[in-house]
Amino acid sequence: MxxxxxxxxxxxxxxxxxxxxxxxxxxxxxxxxxxxxxxxxxxxxxxxxxxxxxxxxxxxxxxxxxxxxxxxxxxxxxxxxxxxxxxxxxxxxxxxxxxxxxxxxxxxxxxxxxxxxxxxxxxxxxxxxxxxxxxxxxxxxxxxxxxxxxxxxxxxxxxxxxxxxxxxxxxxxxxxxxxxxxxxxxxxxxxxxRYRYANVAIVGYRKHHFGWLVAHDRKIVGLLDRDVPDPYRQAFGGVSREIATGEDRDYVYVKPAIAARVRFRDWTADGRLRMPEFLGFAD
Structure with a gap:
């Protein structure tokens, strides 16, 4: 039942x-x-x-x-x-x-x-x-x-x-x-x-649907694609072309010049963020 x-x-x-x-x-x-x-x-x-x-x-x-x-x-x-x-x-x-x-x-x-x-x-x-x-x-x-x-x-x-x-x-x-x-x-x-916290570098963005590719210690650790307020999306979009380094079918890659503060449940077994949440741009 x-x-x-x-x-x-x-x-x-x-x-x-x-x-x-x-x-x-x-x-x-x-x-x-x-x-x-x-x-x-x-x-x-x-x-x-x-x-x-x-x-x-x-x-x-x-x-x-x-x-x-x-x-x-x-x-x-x-x-x-x-x-x-x-x-x-x-x-x-x-x-x-x-x-x-x-x-x-x-x-x-x-x-x-x-x-x-x-x-x-x-x-x-x-x-x-x-x-x-x-x-x-x-x-x-x-x-x-x-x-x-x-x-x-x-x-x-x-x-x-x-x-x-x-x-x-x-x-x-x-x-x-x-x-x-x-x-x-x-x-x-x-x-x-209970959350963990980290600063991650935005190293790319998805072409067809919103999502920021993020890295920690120079390793890709996840995608921020939910609950990012519009002002932050617009601020990043305003400089993204200036820091672009290349692209492929799905992503445009950028210099790791902008960092985001995130909270997440834990690290997965393969070293990725579990359920990351965007808190703001890091100093």
């Missing part, structure tokens, strides 16, 4: 609130796990069934084998680096050959972190407050090799956020204890992301 997931609104800074629960945000993908009459189905946040992608999640450790719908995050973890491996998870998601999927389930298994219980033993729990659903999740789901309940704390979000520094979480979720589960974005659930 697919249930439209509740989504988080973004907030810039951590805060304290005794009316909220605070959770670490796993660097993975949203997943709903449905167990109905002994049959497991797995769904993405968009309702796409991906049951065959993750055979290691087919044994759901729900007490008594009761029907249930769990909301959470699926992730791959790299034990060698002590971090989550979103690129590996993307590989798993894209696999189609059954043998390849079975081998990957052994070589690079995923893990499901449950943070909500939406149905249990035939009862719809979405109108219950989150605090009560958390209590029921604790009693219904047993931790196993492939399943865990996501930890959380009450009230002290600022200290919790700071404690995550240097740990492999992409941010913190703040959820009101009284919140009902609604299948849309709602302000009673918020996310505060």
């Amino acid at each position: 697919f249930i439209a997931p509740m989504l988080l609104e973004q907030r810039e800074h951590p805060f304290d609130d005794e009316g909220c629960l605070f959770e670490p945000m796993i660097d993975g993908r949203r997943l709903l796990v449905s167990l109905e009459r002994g049959r497991v189905r797995l769904y993405t946040r968009h309702g796409i069934e991906v049951t065959s992608q993750y055979p290691e999640l087919h044994q759901v450790p729900v007490a008594g084998g009761a029907d249930a719908v769990l909301d959470g995050e699926v992730a791959c973890f790299d034990a060698a680096t002590g971090t989550f491996a979103p690129e590996r998870l993307t590989e798993r998601f894209r696999m189609r050959k059954p043998m390849q999927i079975r081998e990957a389930a052994v070589r690079q298994p995923v893990h499901f972190f449950a943070f909500d219980l939406l149905r249990c033993d035939g009862a719809d729990l979405r109108d219950l407050p989150l605090e009560r659903r958390k209590e029921m999740l604790s009693g219904a789901l047993e931790d196993s090799r492939s399943f865990s309940k996501l930890p959380y704390i009450d009230g002290d979000g600022s200290a919790f956020y700071e404690a995550m520094a240097g740990k492999p979480f992409k941010g913190m979720a703040a959820k009101r204890k009284s919140s009902r589960y609604v299948g849309r974005r709602d302000g009673s659930w918020q996310k505060i992301m």
Whole structure:
């Protein structure tokens, strides 16, 4: 059974609130796990069934084998680096050959972190407050090799956020204890992301659609193509021809004379910026 997931609104800074629960945000993908009459189905946040992608999640450790719908995050973890491996998870998601999927389930298994219980033993729990659903999740789901309940704390979000520094979480979720589960974005659930920051040189621009090619330490690390305000685009466009050095079918290349300040989620395994955001021109 697919249930439209509740989504988080973004907030810039951590805060304290005794009316909220605070959770670490796993660097993975949203997943709903449905167990109905002994049959497991797995769904993405968009309702796409991906049951065959993750055979290691087919044994759901729900007490008594009761029907249930769990909301959470699926992730791959790299034990060698002590971090989550979103690129590996993307590989798993894209696999189609059954043998390849079975081998990957052994070589690079995923893990499901449950943070909500939406149905249990035939009862719809979405109108219950989150605090009560958390209590029921604790009693219904047993931790196993492939399943865990996501930890959380009450009230002290600022200290919790700071404690995550240097740990492999992409941010913190703040959820009101009284919140009902609604299948849309709602302000009673918020996310505060952890970012890295860097100055990057603009070394080219895309010909046919907006996008600045950027480099860090003389290596191409990504493309800035979203959320750049028009005044900055126009300012760069006014000097781009003067600093152009060459072109190919897709790009015009320029001298690295203009730097941009960006924030981003992390570095990818191949040394590129994950989800970069433009903050302004750097001094």
